[in-house]
Amino acid sequence: MLITGVELAALRVPIGAEQLISTRRITSRETCLVRIHTDEGIVGIGDSQRPESAEAICSYIRDIYVPLLLGRDPFDRERIFHEAYTTARYRGRVKGVAIEALSAVEIALWDVIGKALRVPIYKLLGGKYRDRLRAYATAVMLGPSQEERLRQFGRFLDAGFTAVKVKAGRNVEEDAEFLRRLREAYGYGVDILVDLNCALTFKAALRFGRAAEKYEVYWIEEPLPPEHLGDYAKLRRALSVMVAxxxxxxxxxxxxxxxxxxxIDVAQPDVGRAGGIWQVRAIAEMAEAYGIWFAPHTGHGSAIGYAATLHVAAATRNFLIFELEQIENPLREGLLANRVDLQEGGHIAVPEGPGLGIELDEKFVERATIARFK
Ligand SMILES: [Mg+2]
Known part of the structure; x- marks a missing residue:
């Protein structure tokens, strides 16, 4: 089987109400949709986890990766990946857009392979450990009053979740007070995850971490900027609450x-960002060797990213809990003819079809397309 073409489309869909985290405002969802065509008529789908600048991803794939893909056998996935990675590395791009773009390509190659062999990707990863994954709701966002945020938390519990993420990081004292009010309102039978989105200094993170311990928080996520690994290590040693x-x-x-x-106590690579399915599987295995949990990031992702992540999570031993976004995201809710992002009793099911086990809603794709890349 040979790759005969790579179809690229930048999708953008506005959202109804702006969404606020500690570091930015979100007003639309974007992705670069990749379709790899083969001479056997099989088409593989992938995208990257890049909620903005979809056109940058598409043009990077077209200019740098498509020449490496045409005429190749998709089963040479790993070799193609490393040729592409080496090309990006030569330009100093071992993070960011280059690797996000490569993630999209890699996922599409897996989809081709799974479809060609007529098996779900999780089987190609060694088989699944679980049919359903425990999920947490993402997220009680910043912005509304604490009263409204408390009610939002309750609505996630009413929907069946037993674990809920809360955004924080703009004011440590208010965040600690919110934890106290959450426990007062809902007790200690629910897992509370707190996401700081890199907003704190070491001292502030230590102060917040003490409150998180007092209110038995499940994990604190990205308390510090990712550049400060030494501070992360110090913080993790100083606290009993898990650092993700x-x-x-x-x-x-x-x-x-x-x-x-x-x-860290919990590694959160994103399949559509960190290098694709095989890189994230390798990251999870490496984490396992250190006795560290794997809880893949999916927030803001499209339904394609959700499907890819579900296959990896189901087939990975040290998987802990699945991130399931509950706020508006048309690319998660509307992109597929068969939804993969639905939960029941706080759990999410693993897709069963060949490859990713998904099918695009072509009408949605048509409406959401802002540019095609030839
Ligand atoms: Mg996060």
Missing amino acids: AGESEYTVYGFRDWLARGA
């Missing part, structure tokens, strides 16, 4: 440093 991070990191080389320095 990884959505801002790329490839096994990036994660090697986090693990070797003892910076």
